[in-house]
Amino acid sequence: MxxxxxxxxxxxxxxxxxxxxxxxxxxxxxxxxxxxxxxxxxxxxxxxxxxxxxxxxxxxxxxxxxxxxxxxxxxxxxxxxxxxxxxxxxxxxxxxxxxxxxxxxxxxxxxxxxxxxxxxxxxxxxxxxxxxxxxxxxxxxxxxxxxxxxxxxxxxxxxxxxxxxxxxxxxxSDCVIISHAVKTFGIGESLMAEKVADLLELENPTVAPYAKDAEAYLRVTARAASRQEAERLCAPVIHEIRRRLGSKVYGVDTENLQRRVVELLQTKGLKVAFAESCTGGYAAKRITDIPGSSAVFECGIVAYANAVKSRLLGVKPGTLKRFGAVSTQTAVEMAQGVLRISEADIGVGITGIAGPQSDTGGKPAGLCCIALAAKGAAARVETIETGRANDREYNRFAASSKAMDMIRLYLEAAE
Missing domain, CATH: 3.40.980.10 (MoaB/Mog-like domain)
Structure with missing residues (x-):
């Protein structure tokens, strides 16, 4: 070579x-x-x-x-x-x-x-x-x-x-080398590698784990005399990885989560709207980074102050007083509020503590609550805690990534 x-x-x-x-x-x-x-x-x-x-x-x-x-x-x-x-x-x-x-x-x-x-x-x-x-x-x-x-x-x-x-x-060039990236979200690099441990021992194709911010992926690489033969070697291994990791896989060679979300929304003819607090419009920005997103993105509202959460999104003052701005209850009402005031089919609410300071109630920096509301469906809400109190940028990115993945899983379940 x-x-x-x-x-x-x-x-x-x-x-x-x-x-x-x-x-x-x-x-x-x-x-x-x-x-x-x-x-x-x-x-x-x-x-x-x-x-x-x-x-x-x-x-x-x-x-x-x-x-x-x-x-x-x-x-x-x-x-x-x-x-x-x-x-x-x-x-x-x-x-x-x-x-x-x-x-x-x-x-x-x-x-x-x-x-x-x-x-x-x-x-x-x-x-x-x-x-x-x-x-x-x-x-x-x-x-x-x-x-x-x-x-x-x-x-x-x-x-x-x-x-x-x-x-x-x-x-x-005496051969062709083909490489594919199996992208995942919601599973750490070590657990991902453990689930495919035997595949990591393969020689052709090879399988190697990698980690990036809030994600992990497996690179499958084959060497052969032709592209067709290299693809033939990769295909069964990629299929087996997808079988073992299930819904944690969001794509093969997919650029990123937001790309996958935009593709799914386009396929289904649906629109999404965001109500964001700690992420400050990060989720909306990631969606609108993708060409063609205007067909699927309805609006984004950054509601930092509690008064704005109530006035624009309809979050109940009682909810804020009883549970706090960073709570699953507030996230749900933010998602329902942006869905109600827009013409979107899916509303997403994100609230959390980006850091480095924790809130006055003792909730830790890196805690984020993300909710998804859709027409004709019960609201879904999840909480993440990154453990990175001093990494404000990472916490904002991780929260927006979790929001993307919740949208992805909702849309894929409807297929």
Whole structure:
């Protein structure tokens, strides 16, 4: 199996100013091609260190992919570094130069001469047209090694890799690797792993447990000569995982819980409305992050103060006085209230203590009550206690995730 190393170039990456999503994207795409990524290196805009990184990567890899540093400014030196390492001259690539000049002509603005720096490529290089920017990608084959230089912006890098570079690297691919993520909610990583312990010992496909905030998932990965064969290997294992974990599984390769909820609401032609306190609109925000959510999202009300809970949502003052704002009773009346005042089919109420302070009644931070009310059905209510008193962001996320899962389970039960 061919080995690849990814070099991510840019001092801004080392400073933490930019989140490096390119390494993740490239690693996943290369894995699907059966090319192993054994190292990812981040290096700043320094000629000496970048040249050293190229030399080190080439000494242990068949393929070196560098992303970033192809722009027109003085600190964009990735091409220059590779040319120096390989002893190649940079020469003007006329089609790229013309494309850059035409871009500025169309905009009706003068072109800074420095932009033509992007048209310089190492002699003998293959050039990959950039249809989403001005810096082309570059491929160089030298002494049995393959070097690929890609622009840094993901909106340029990702289509260029899929459209051009994957074919350029096809000769290195002797197998296909397929991976699927079985996503769960409401079960911890350790219990999930315990329920599938024997499957974790498989060699092809492999099964590996992972945890993320308020969720856990199992990654099933198969290697075969063709995609069809790899999928055939994965299918029975995924089926068995779903059988063992039951309703804890909310999807396979589903992006997230809110995506699943929006899909279910769209399928059933239903709308949801939220009444939120401690989450401050977090649940509504997650739903509206999904394209197409306007068809299924009715409204969101953030009712922090008790007076607003009563005035807008109809929560009884007696309920607040007897049980408190953070109670299952208040959550139910919030859910019923937002259902009543909207045209939604499902109303969700969320109330809790995000932290870090507990409330005056001694209820702990991290305690949240979530209720679901639906037309023609009895209200459902659940309580979670995260145990993370000092993690306000996590508590808000966990409460909104629980709300998503309650909606999911309600809709799936109706199928």
């Amino acid at each position: 061919a080995v690849c190393e990814i070099l991510c170039v840019g001092t801004e990456l080392l400073l933490g100013d930019i989140l490096n999503t390119n390494a993740r994207f490239l690693s996943k795409e290369l894995a699907l091609m059966g090319i192993s990524v054994l190292r990812q290196t981040t290096v700043g805009d320094n000629m000496q260190r970048l040249c050293a990184a190229f030399n080190e990567a080439a000494s242990r890899s068949d393929i070196v992919i560098a992303c970033g540093g192809l722009g027109p400014t003085a600190d964009d030196i990735t091409k220059e570094a590779l040319a120096q390492v390989l002893g190649l001259r940079l020469q003007k690539h006329e089609p790229t130069a013309r494309a850059i000049e035409q871009y500025f002509q169309r905009r009706g603005v003068p072109m800074p001469r420095t932009n033509l720096k992007q048209a310089l490529v190492p002699e003998g290089a293959d050039v990959f047209e950039n249809r989403n920017g001005s810096a082309p990608g570059i491929g160089v084959k030298d002494a049995g090694k393959t070097y690929v230089l890609l622009p840094g912006p993901p909106r340029e890098l990702e289509p260029m890799f899929r459209d051009r570079v994957s074919a350029y690297l096809a000769s290195y």
